[in-house]
Amino acid sequence: MIKHEHLSLKYMRREVLPTAFCPGCYNGIVMNALFQAFEELGIYDLRKYVFVSGIGCSSWIPSPYIKADSLHTLHGRAIPVATGVKLANPELEVIVIGGDGDLASIGGNHLLHAARRNMDLVVIMINNLVYGMTRGQAAPTTPKGMVTPTTPYGNPEEPMDVARLIANTNANYVARWCVSQYLFLKNSFKKVLGEIKRGFRFIEVYAPCTTFVIRRENKTPGQKLKELMNTCIGYEKWEKLPAEERTKHIPTGVFREEDKPGFLDNYKQLIARLKR
Amino acid sequence: MIKHEHLSLKYMRREVLPTAFCPGCYNGIVMNALFQAFEELGIYDLRKYVFVSGIGCSSWIPSPYIKADSLHTLHGRAIPVATGVKLANPELEVIVIGGDGDLASIGGNHLLHAARRNMDLVVIMINNLVYGMTRGQAAPTTPKGMVTPTTPYGNPEEPMDVARLIANTNANYVARWCVSQYLFLKNSFKKVLGEIKRGFRFIEVYAPCTTFVIRRENKTPGQKLKELMNTCIGYEKWEKLPAEERTKHIPTGVFREEDKPGFLDNYKQLIARLKR
């Protein structure tokens, strides 16, 4: 007997639930935070929101689960498609949701250039530390030394700190939160959906893959979640840690926050000159 | 009557000279600095050096002008090809030379990931502010507002500070010099060829295109060169300038310098474990 309903469900296509995500996959938690942000902003219908995603587990969040227009595009190409949508109809709020592989590996160039252009998009990157959909291979975010199917002797590569790289571009807003920092995450969503409404807004969510990261550590998703509550700390605090302690913690927080004109503002300004 | 010869010529394929570059193109100056670095290091033959380039005017420097093995690859793909060469034969010193469009626009993702991996390559990016080869369209380095064939109403995009972006990754060495800073540039080349011999070493050369930037400003390449001698200043000095003055100057210098293990060292270490 279901008497009450989860607040998220009104934003979801119920007919396709439960989701195809693994039991305990953190993607669903990110959805909760996002939907709660919408609810707290008083936005109950997403018909003016367009969600764009690439290929990967996290890319399935909008397609088909979010009840809104959604474009489930090619692997790595969500940002250019989203750019096309936004430029063609600036009335729409365009939100990209994707994985670390999708947005930072194969799609890294688009991420970089959209951030440089301060393109008017919200981008949510779920960093689960691996390629989940293709069964847990190393991603550019995989910690050095980690064993995965493509790094059987340990990962030789240094991982990418995506949020801090993007913070070093022209983007308006850049933050990172662990999935365990639910309230911060939700508030970050509120910030980019309700306050800073232009330019490039990037939120990285640190959310290790239940099946291919957490299970390999012989942990349950619940245990890991509790662990993350200690692992994830504010970056100011993190920076004060001794080097060795740093590697054991994830620095989180808002790395950049501005409200300068986005690409569309700049473009319109040039065109306006033409009309005069 | 030619009695004496330019030091650069011994490193060049004479049979194809003069180069196909426009009169006054700064690409030739970068070559001089590079060759002088080799000469000062006592390296007179480049048979153990492999040069890899993409497509663009600057990509023609090694192909065919440098007398060494050279791979003139596809637009944007010099870094992956160079990576393949280096990994397959670590004895070779592999040097990438390319344009801002080639390395930072279409090739931006490879640049980013090679830097993250601290891949054992030297990358020389000639930033001429435009796409020279295709007749002067905007590049990601083109100043905001500049008029080019693809930005007839002025460029709406913020340019990318490539050196400083890469300095924010895992690269061993990152510097930027104006072509006018000949001695600094030459010394930077000496540093990455003679001293720091591993990891990712990136040198950006600021060298506006004579035909599609300088001539559009109604200047001669000689005038512009003299102007650059004032425009280009050390970044510490630049940072102290008032905001408005900053836009008129180019911050140059060494942004990052380390000698930590490169990708190959890390890879070999993991494999060594396997052999034990």
Place this chain on the structure above:
Amino acid sequence: MGKTYVVDVNGLLCKGCGICSEICPRKALVMDSVNPATGYPNPKLVGECIGCKLCMWFCPDQAIVVVEKR
């Protein structure tokens, strides 16, 4: 203060991941036996719920709802 809560579980959405029961600060939820409709176990409220909603936020399958009893 003195509020009491009900915890509703939607057995058709729950995938038995156990996050809710592990995250509950009061250890008020335990995993029940397999739900034949889905093949997964569901959580069951066995202790006192303080309405912190952690289980609800962190349930990845929107399967659990915490409501104040009126």
Place this chain on the structure above:
Amino acid sequence: MGKTYVVDVNGLLCKGCGICSEICPRKALVMDSVNPATGYPNPKLVGECIGCKLCMWFCPDQAIVVVEKR
């Protein structure tokens, strides 16, 4: 210090860009008339060269060499 220099120009490499003559701190180089072999003018030493080698470094076509006279 009493040193004198010769400036050799390779007319077949020179593209007449004028960089050398503009960069020369002594204004010792001027552009000559068109070289029929190439269609470009070449620089010619008309003043006193102090051997700074700026022209040589900055000649993009490796067309100019500065040598100490012995």
Place this chain on the structure above:
Amino acid sequence: MFKIAYLGRGGQGIVFAATLTAEALYEKGYYVAQLQNYGASVRGGSVLGYVVADHEPIKNPFIEEFDIIVVLHEEGLKRWKRLVEKSKKIILDKKLVKTNIPGAIKAPLSTIAEKEGVYQALNIVAVGAVFSILDIEGIDKVIDKLLQKRKNYEVNKKAYMIGKRSFQHHNH
């Protein structure tokens, strides 16, 4: 020639059941072909895994009829009903498969597995069930060897034995 299939849902380890069956037969010297049809990785959807084994090299692994098929979840049956119906011996998990098929055996594999605390290894129970029918000389030893190479040996071993026994009870 043996033609054995396992059918269920993503996450149930259907492919592993087929793998274990195939590898055991391979170890016994058979020519073996193992194929599977699954959805997006571990995430739900129907999964079919099957094995063809013979003393001769397998000419064509694409077969339309199985000797034995074990169905562990309704989800698989929904999709592969036609294929299931063509099979000679059909075993349906009593609890997890609703649909009935004439002539099929309903076996309480999952119920016993849960009761015995090896629910996670329901797939191995199914393998046990299959080999209780096939009864190949020395197969248990091979299976044991294969399971030893993997994680959770104890649970899997128990599950296999349960499969071998529990099914025999219900084998009509």
Place this chain on the structure above:
Amino acid sequence: MFKIAYLGRGGQGIVFAATLTAEALYEKGYYVAQLQNYGASVRGGSVLGYVVADHEPIKNPFIEEFDIIVVLHEEGLKRWKRLVEKSKKIILDKKLVKTNIPGAIKAPLSTIAEKEGVYQALNIVAVGAVFSILDIEGIDKVIDKLLQKRKNYEVNKKAYMIGKRSFQHHNH
């Protein structure tokens, strides 16, 4: 029908010579086709630009013989010798083209241009030369109008006039 070609080296403005010719004829009401064959942009290599003009629409712009071809650089001739030789009237710059072609006119276009200080507009000198042969009613006015729209009007105008005159001197 007119078939006019300019041939030279990258950087000489060959394509612009053809463009100016074509646009002038277009303005005079002709159907015009203008094609070019050039290397990598402004950077050396041979460049061929040609124009076909007629009172009828141009059926096929791919022609093998020109009425007039002006060759401004050896580099172009090296590559297009066969094509040049087929042309009816061949004008070679006396100084910049070494190779001789039987029947060709050697004209000191570049020498005069340099002397007159319009060496940079040698291409326009060539256009002048062509129109001194073609002699189309009112073409000078059209050319003037077109040149006014561009940079360096003074130099270009002078170059055009030099071409018109200088060539007449040497027109045998």
Place this chain on the structure above:
Amino acid sequence: MKRMFLSGNEAVAYGAIDAGCRFYAGYPITPSSEIMHMMAKLLPEAGGVFIQAEDELAAINMIIGASWAGLKSMAATSGPGFSLMQEGIGYAVMTETPLVIVDVMRAGPATGQATKAAQGDLMQTRWGRHGDQYLVVLAPESPQEAYDLIIEAFNISESLRTPVVFLMDEFIGHGREVVFRKEPGEIKLVERRRSSDHEPLFGSDDPRIPPPMPRLGEGYYVLVTGSTHNEYGYRDVHSFETHYKLVRRLKEKIWGNIDKVFKYEVIGDPGRAEKAIVCFGSTCRSAKEAVMGLDNVLLIRLITLWPLNYDLLRELLSNVRLVVVPELSLGQLIYDVQQVIDSGIKVVGVNKVGGGVPIYPSEIKKALEV
């Protein structure tokens, strides 16, 4: 009608604007860049949007997004960029996204000769992408036709909800000719069918009728995916039925409308001709000169290169004993000719590529003399 003097590239840009194109994303590449330059200029004047992408992967995907947002969209490129766009084009086929992609061909393979005309991308326009997929390929022969046909390309893309590849060569792209530009009233424009509430967006009973397409933001909760999907857009990556139904329909949408999209020109009398020329693009202009005055030669100029009406071609060629196929490549269209003729008939390719040299009428004439 306005008389203009335009290169084929410029004509394409004007034609696109006149066809209602309001979004362009591109990356410079010789010999197509002038299309981009022109669009950069014209679009803002026409109220449209132009963006220079970071590469061709971005360009093709940007126009896909813009098309879903409701604008007619285009990208132009040349061989290397076209190769990079293949995955995106396949996505557009799968999602039934109307777009026009212009490929101005230069001599390949690889970087080849960037400023020299060629026709070597023909087969790639059809088969460059993975998986089974079908779209429409059009090829003009001149700047004037480039202008007229690009309008048609947009119309087809809108009416069939499909990407259309517009295939030109450098001769057309850079060749300048007199072009008559139409006035707004003189142009028949086709717009994609908008959605009604009840029709599914990814299925139709008659595969020849493409489903309607709403603009994003209209409240349809559109589900667009490049994965296999049912008629409502729901992903179904498991079932045979959904996949087969979808791909069959996508193929039939193109081939079933062959009567509408297959355009060609015939010169000569198929009944009397003993010889034939089959050609496309700028090469046909030399071919036309070659057949002038020859009444035993049939000239078939293909304007639509895909889908190809093989039956019609077979019929047209049924009486000839020699077919000449001039191509600025080593021979690709020749495969189509071989498809439709029987073994007795001689097929001769006139193949020439590189250096920016066209195939001259004399060369085609010579081949006809076999």
Place this chain on the structure above:
Amino acid sequence: MKRMFLSGNEAVAYGAIDAGCRFYAGYPITPSSEIMHMMAKLLPEAGGVFIQAEDELAAINMIIGASWAGLKSMAATSGPGFSLMQEGIGYAVMTETPLVIVDVMRAGPATGQATKAAQGDLMQTRWGRHGDQYLVVLAPESPQEAYDLIIEAFNISESLRTPVVFLMDEFIGHGREVVFRKEPGEIKLVERRRSSDHEPLFGSDDPRIPPPMPRLGEGYYVLVTGSTHNEYGYRDVHSFETHYKLVRRLKEKIWGNIDKVFKYEVIGDPGRAEKAIVCFGSTCRSAKEAVMGLDNVLLIRLITLWPLNYDLLRELLSNVRLVVVPELSLGQLIYDVQQVIDSGIKVVGVNKVGGGVPIYPSEIKKALEV
């Protein structure tokens, strides 16, 4: 010989190692990833190098670099990644770089059904790139043949200095079977011809003999370019002669060696057969079962899909009145069959794709009954 139980993907990895492959760059994609996983494991043991690339563009270009540095190199992918690799493959053709690219086909277009077998990339293997270019395409029918044939693929790539595309489908890639792995002594390995001092590296008098290829660093001052080049590697982006000579040679290098590279299997008697099946890949295994006991049916299994010996095919099929072409696609090989048969002969495609369902023998049998 070592008896193993391997999937086709694993067999490819073992075969590659045994063929001397010492460099792999790749990006994960279903259903090819296991090749990558296996190479990641095996290569370091064999003294080779493995790298996970940031995308498929990087992967293909990395193996090009490694090949020039002297290592036999490979990348594996599936449709979407294969589409992204096209430009790089064209570059490899142009620069005559030996490599092997494995494409494990899944159902397309676009993302399609990632875990389901298909054969829809056939035409793309031939024509996926811009410009005129030719390479070799091989397709095994089983894991055992995957193992044996990948060795052959490396040998061909080395002997012809060409990229070879190795085309499998998911059934072979994921299907596990008993595979006999050869011992080192049992394998005939071909190595690229090394340079002598006088031979040019990009030209040869006999186009069928590929020029020699030095390793980088050997002092040859190698000039490699994807632009048009003369036999010494100097770029020449202007002249017709250089371009035409180059592309003709590159084509002839492949087609002129058709006797060496064209592999096929015939079951039945071409003289007596009234009907024929033409097939490739895993589909042939059902076809073989279908023709068992039918002595009026000829089965032609194409192992080499490009270059295709059309003459041989024409001859083999010259007496039949019906040709059945089973394909896990809407029909691509069928174009080849149509190429070689005359209009009177009936060609029937058995086309089925999606859902991971194979074409069963019964379905082929039914088609033969027409």
